[in-house]
Amino acid sequence: MNLNGMRCLLAGGARGLGAALALDLAERGADLALSYHSSARQADETCAAVRARGRRCVALRADLANAADTRRLVASTATELGGLEALVYCASGPFVPQRPDELDEAAWTASLDTIAKGFLFTAQAAYRAFTAGGRADHVGRLGDTGGGQRGGADDALGFPPTRGVIVAITDVGGEAPWAAFAAHSAAKAAQIALVKALAKAWGPDGVRVCGVAPGPLDLADDRRRAASERAAGRTVIGRLQRPDEIAAAVRFCLENDYVTGQNLIADGGYLLK
Numbered sequence: 582m583n584l585n586g587m588r589c590l591l592a593g594g595a596r597g598l599g600a601a602l603a604l605d606l607a608e609r610g611a612d613l614a615l616s617y618h619s620s621a622r623q624a625d626e627t628c629a630a631v632r633a634r635g636r637r638c639v640a641l642r643a644d645l646a647n648a649a650d651t652r653r654l655v656a657s658t659a660t661e662l663g664g665l666e667a668l669v670y671c672a673s674g675p676f677v678p679q680r681p682d683e684l685d686e687a688a689w690t691a692s693l694d695t696i697a698k699g700f701l702f703t704a705q706a707a708y709r710a711f712t713a714g715g716r717a718d719h720v721g722r723l724g725d726t727g728g729g730q731r732g733g734a735d736d737a738l739g740f741p742p743t744r745g746v747i748v749a750i751t752d753v754g755g756e757a758p759w760a761a762f763a764a765h766s767a768a769k770a771a772q773i774a775l776v777k778a779l780a781k782a783w784g785p786d787g788v789r790v791c792g793v794a795p796g797p798l799d800l801a802d803d804r805r806r807a808a809s810e811r812a813a814g815r816t817v818i819g820r821l822q823r824p825d826e827i828a829a830a831v832r833f834c835l836e837n838d839y840v841t842g843q844n845l846i847a848d849g850g851y852l853l854k
Contacts, residue, residue: 582743582835585610588662590655592616592645592703593672595624597800598750601824602669602831603627604634609832612637614658616672618644637662645672645699655706667835668707670700671750674768676805681763689764696768701775704747704790708779711745712786741787748834749776750827751792753848773844780842789841791834796822796848817850 589606593599594615600623603613613631617624617640624640631638639661643654659665674692754762755769773792780790797812799821813821830847834840846852 582666582746582838584832584835587611587666587835588613588658588664589667589669590614590616590658590665590703590707592643592654592668592670592699594669595620595627595640597802598795598798598824598827599671600627600630601800602671602828603631603638605825605828605832606669607631607634607636607638610636611667612662614639614641614661616641616643616645616654618642645703646694648698648702651699651703652706655703655710659710665707665710666745668704668745668747669750669831669835670703670747672696672699673750674765676762676765678761679763681760684764692764692768693771696765697771697775700749700772704749704775704779707745707747708783708786708788711788741785743789743838744787745789746835747779747788747790748831749773749790749792750831751776751794751844753794753796753846753851756794756844756846757852776844777842784841789834789838791840791842792844793827793830793834794844794846794848795827795830796851798822798824798827800824812851813849815851815854816848817853820849822847822849 589611591599591603591613594603595617603615607613615624615627628638628640641654641657644650672695674695749772751773752769754766755773758766776790776792796816797809803809809821827847830845834845
């Protein structure tokens, strides 16, 4: 997919890594909608920075833990931008260390709702926007491991062109769970599983789905900076990851039309140690 002129929804794009991704995509010609929940000021500031780069940007408030709100968010994005080609889901839940035997229902729900449930229903709404002109007529039953018939296709090999791309910002904690962040790790593991399931289900319709798992990030608004630096010391590379490095991984997933169903781990070798 060509980023120049691409219309993209950044769910959770008001601040932090989301804002860095917004600026990176804007510099490459994308028009953006940024969702926020309580960070209205930061969303407005990020949108202003996007517009200063000559691209369109709109900030939209949404509760991503609410399925109806995710549908409204995607519909509003398509209306404001005149269409939609990409969703980058970088919203996350609370990240507070807690023993798993002390987890309560509220803490569990807060992580699962935003990270897993929110991703599923925002992706579902985006898929419908991508395929609003109709689903590919060669899609077999979802349980058909042979992939069904692929007649009536749009290219010489029998596959449709990319009609939309979804990228979730996942986490290495979903691959190797952290005991002190059990709810977060479980939610990220569910998100990674969804990346694979949705890619398998929607690929025949020309919709690709990927994940990108960052390492410890160098963010100006990091409230747990000391912990991030300790984690960076456990990577093979031995330093914090710059936001532009994770942005490059996101761009790879957006641009490469042969990549889907992968959780791209860009963690500086954290999992190796």
